[in-house]
Amino acid sequence: MAVEAVDAALxxxxxxxxxxxxxxxxxxxxxxxxxxxxxxxxxxVTFWADTGAGGAAPCGQIGLAVGAIxxxxxxxxxxxxxxxxxxxGGVGAGRRSQSRAVGGHGSYEEFFMPYGLLLPVSTYAIVxxxxxxxxxxxxxxxxxxxxxxxxxxxxxPSAQMYDRSLxxxxxxxxxxxxxxxxxxxxxxxxxxxxxxxxxxIERARDCAKKVIAIRAxxxxxxxxxxxxxxxxxxxxxxxxxxxxxxVADTLYRRAGVGPSEVDVxxxxxxxxxxVLIQLEDYGFSAKGEGGPFAESGAIDLNGAVPINxxxxxxxxxxxxxxxxxxxxxxxxxxxxxxTVPGAEICLVTSGPPPATSAMILRRDS
Amino acid sequence: MRPVIADLAKPAxxxxxxxxxxxAAVREGRLTAPRCRACSRVFLYPRVTCPRCLAGEFEWxxxxxxxxxxxxxxxxxxxxxxxxxxxPYVFAVIELEEGPRLASNVVGCPPEEVVPDQPVEVVFExxxxxxxxxxxxxxx
Numbered sequence: 001m002a003v004e005a006v007d008a009a010l011x012x013x014x015x016x017x018x019x020x021x022x023x024x025x026x027x028x029x030x031x032x033x034x035x036x037x038x039x040x041x042x043x044x045v046t047f048w049a050d051t052g053a054g055g056a057a058p059c060g061q062i063g064l065a066v067g068a069i070x071x072x073x074x075x076x077x078x079x080x081x082x083x084x085x086x087x088x089g090g091v092g093a094g095r096r097s098q099s100r101a102v103g104g105h106g107s108y109e110e111f112f113m114p115y116g117l118l119l120p121v122s123t124y125a126i127v128x129x130x131x132x133x134x135x136x137x138x139x140x141x142x143x144x145x146x147x148x149x150x151x152x153x154x155x156x157p158s159a160q161m162y163d164r165s166l167x168x169x170x171x172x173x174x175x176x177x178x179x180x181x182x183x184x185x186x187x188x189x190x191x192x193x194x195x196x197x198x199x200x201i202e203r204a205r206d207c208a209k210k211v212i213a214i215r216a217x218x219x220x221x222x223x224x225x226x227x228x229x230x231x232x233x234x235x236x237x238x239x240x241x242x243x244x245x246x247v248a249d250t251l252y253r254r255a256g257v258g259p260s261e262v263d264v265x266x267x268x269x270x271x272x273x274x275v276l277i278q279l280e281d282y283g284f285s286a287k288g289e290g291g292p293f294a295e296s297g298a299i300d301l302n303g304a305v306p307i308n309x310x311x312x313x314x315x316x317x318x319x320x321x322x323x324x325x326x327x328x329x330x331x332x333x334x335x336x337x338x339t340v341p342g343a344e345i346c347l348v349t350s351g352p353p354p355a356t357s358a359m360i361l362r363r364d365s
Numbered sequence: 366m367r368p369v370i371a372d373l374a375k376p377a378x379x380x381x382x383x384x385x386x387x388x389a390a391v392r393e394g395r396l397t398a399p400r401c402r403a404c405s406r407v408f409l410y411p412r413v414t415c416p417r418c419l420a421g422e423f424e425w426x427x428x429x430x431x432x433x434x435x436x437x438x439x440x441x442x443x444x445x446x447x448x449x450x451x452x453p454y455v456f457a458v459i460e461l462e463e464g465p466r467l468a469s470n471v472v473g474c475p476p477e478e479v480v481p482d483q484p485v486e487v488v489f490e491x492x493x494x495x496x497x498x499x500x501x502x503x504x505x
Contacts, residue, residue: 027463041476077475100374100375100376100377101376101377101378101379101380102378103374103376103378103379103380104381104384105381105383106383108410109376109386110376110377110378110379110381110384111409111410111467111468112468113376114375114376114377114443114492114497115456115468115470115497116375116440116443116448116451116454116456116470117456117468118443118444118445118448119442119444121442122440122456126436126437126438126456126457126458127436127439129436129437129438129481130435130436133436133481133482174439176439176441177441177442178438178439178440178441178442178456179438179439179441180438181438201405216440227410227412232410233470234411234458234466234468235409235458235465235466235467235468239436239458247498248505352396
């Protein structure tokens, strides 16, 4: 799947696989850099790197590629993610340990797993519950995010949920997985792969397709990020503001734009609440008002900031957020199945609450 | 088909020098937290250095074992064979009287009766060769 995606991305760009001299992976990727380099027939890879964690990787991968190109370490960098969590298990299948002892080494999993915190959904459920406590957020407001993403998937023939509609009644009647989160608050599990080719703007202007510029990219941990991967974030001073907020500060400053100038956003959505918090952290609504904002239609195709125009992780497929990068490019090229008329600036975010990343894409002028 | 995990025991803490004093105290029926000798910060989880001032010397403070539910979720889908008989169960983040937050379960009442801000107190559950701190509602 990784090779298929990389070949497709290179063909789309009109670049020969032999010319790839940089490869950037997600830290949870199963395909090694050199396996990919060898298989596609790269003549000489001069830059490679991993970043993460997991769903926090995609925009950070692009950032590494940009850095490599600007510093002369590589000229044509492939960023990819292949995943087989539908058939191969994975985080979504639960973390099952062969031995009883878990955690240690600064992971702090032993302070969570013995109490049955085994699936990411429960960590996000705690965040959702806390957001409800602090701000009065409702289940219907979370539902509006699930339904919005589903409606975008319903026009995307490549989406897993293309032919399955979702309304509020079905959402509210779906089973609770970890309260307050229901089945439809959770993303899909998917076997699939995505790849993106990053090169200099000069080289890109010689390529086959319309050029989409990376206006800015940022990674950020913020303060008090805490140790471990996911669950230990629940002991941060606040669990309803994420490192996304500090990513946003850096990103908007670097890009020279603010949230009001973003025409369309591809927002990492492992769960509905993941979108809710980011709508606030990226400045589309005030803190605490993400629920009413989502429910108002502001994230719909005709709203102030249409989101996840291919359906997102919730309804297109779970390629760990690399599909959000692809859709960001397609959207600005006018190739999306849900085009936002006149869109010039697209925000793409990767997964919080771990230290995370995001970028601003812009049509090349 | 996914492999069947034969070991039905619940996940247990590892042998880790940084956190060992916490688990040793739990085995004795005491809930403790490191207090920084330099800045007096009381924190969980145990770390190599104080999260506030980065000093590396601590004393272990006996906590009251009382706190409030900071947030909770009722887990209805078991992702590990050892939890199949437990669902639905309450996973909660407890804000302890002394300030630190600790994740655990709230037991001793129907799951739907656990609500945010509810006062709870620690109870200790023996699981074979180790003990874990759980919480139950404080009856008013």
